Amino acid sequence: MKTTPNLSRRSFIKSTSFAAAAPFVLPSRIRAAEVKPNDRITLGFIGMGTQNRGLLGGFLTYPQTQVLAVCDVDTTRRENAKKMVEDYYATKAPAGSYKGCATYHDFRELIGRKDIDAVVIATPDHWHAFIAITAAKAKKDIYCEKPLCESIHESLSMVKAVRNNNVVFQTGSMQRSSREFRTACELVRNGVIGRIKTVDVSVGGPAVPCNLPTEPDEPGLDWDMWLGPAPKRGYHSELSPRGVHKHFPNWRNYREYGGGGVTDWGAHHFDIAQWGLGMDESGPNEIIPPPDWQKAQNGVR
Template structure:
């Protein structure tokens, strides 16, 4: 939310949270910001517990969805139907079916949609992907994408529920279970709640961080409108935290490893990229390396060098964005697709879910990335979605 507060030509007018404490605290943050900015008391931020109340308002043009993953698709589809443009955090959805349904809903209602894969708006990732896309390291044969492991079924014990949290609404479409503070910590500290590590609410680090690094993998490989054709589990799939592979129709293998970041391996060299880091090696010679804040020259100088020496005549230039949220607002005005549109986000999260299946089911899978379905008798269509609790559904 803070990133939007500071941007011109927009105003935060409402917040929605099932937790009273966080809801009221965010109202305070908004009103204090605008009061300080304007010099006069601002009391124009309203609060909602139920997202449906907020979506019914005609004075709201766009919404930011930053809920636990199991809520993303239901809220986003409803927001599109209500005529709102949408900025939705990654990973985009909790199932493959939700991803394809969300793409259809955004197209049906002609909405602007930005996936919160903000690494695309960081220069080091764009430069790295342009190096790969322009063949600077030669034909790419494999990629290593590093992030954490899969989720597990929720086995947390019941805890006493303090007043102020609507636990039933927090659960929403997920199965009923007792409250546990690991899933939804109380208070307003900047915590990193671990609901994401349980399959009822997320996909573990495979979707949480995979949505960042598999996204960059797809960008570098030019796979934003495609996906893997084969999924290969590790031998010790039922206990492994890494080692599964995605194989694409062009033969490129993407291996899930533990070390954070993305490395593209080409016939003539390698490109490694992570947040604030890049290393480019050509024919055994290091062309640029910035791996720690103490390194010199600075990252910006290293990127300047790479663009000057290796990309001056590049035929492929990727979408350049310096601010992910500002890019979304600009697209709302132009009605053009932002840097991480809904299908880009959907393709990434589908790849993440397929990777997760390798650890959950231990089967070698064949996949049709056009139809988004299993082929050759592999897999089970039941894995692609889950039953919603009660009356919840995709609008």
């Protein structure tokens, strides 16, 4: 496979997601400029676990955005996110001008609001496609955490929905905004290391079937809604930890809800391989599992 020749630094940066990272490096005089209320991008957050609380904290600091609503199937996490938003805006908004943060346990109600411009999705992976497609059809711009979804069919359906409804979609691929990864891909695409024959990607093992026992239900959690399109089973705190938690839950390692290291880290590292090869708009021609694929633990070649 040949690398892309004679690609200048300027054209490379323009052709990548560098623009997506631009707001993070704007001069302070621009970031500090006053933004009129009607010019702000209004946001709704769906799935208020550890990842989305981090994203929420970041978006709250941007004068260009305003958070109107949060959604989670767990009451404790939902109310915690609401408090996080209201405590922040209470110190920023003029007295009497802030009307509070709405809460929802069903994402469809949040997406149905006409006054929300965009949604931030950070649910377990098995919900990504359905929520994103619903948001696109409602003409909402979308930021959706990685991995994008769970299958090729889901990914193509998401692309179709986004394009048909002319909305903006960005997936959470932090390495695209890293100077080190941009530089490495630039070197590869300019042929600095020569002709690329093989790419080895180490990401960890695949997901396994979920065989966890059933625990007592968690009060305030809509477990059926958490499961959504996944097979029905009893509650277990390893999948949806009780209350507000600071770790990343282990649902990602069970194939009913995620793809293990193959998708969790693969969403980052496979993407960089595609980026460096200039193959962003393509996919694999063939996937050949090893004879002992059940024992596979490292990655993909």
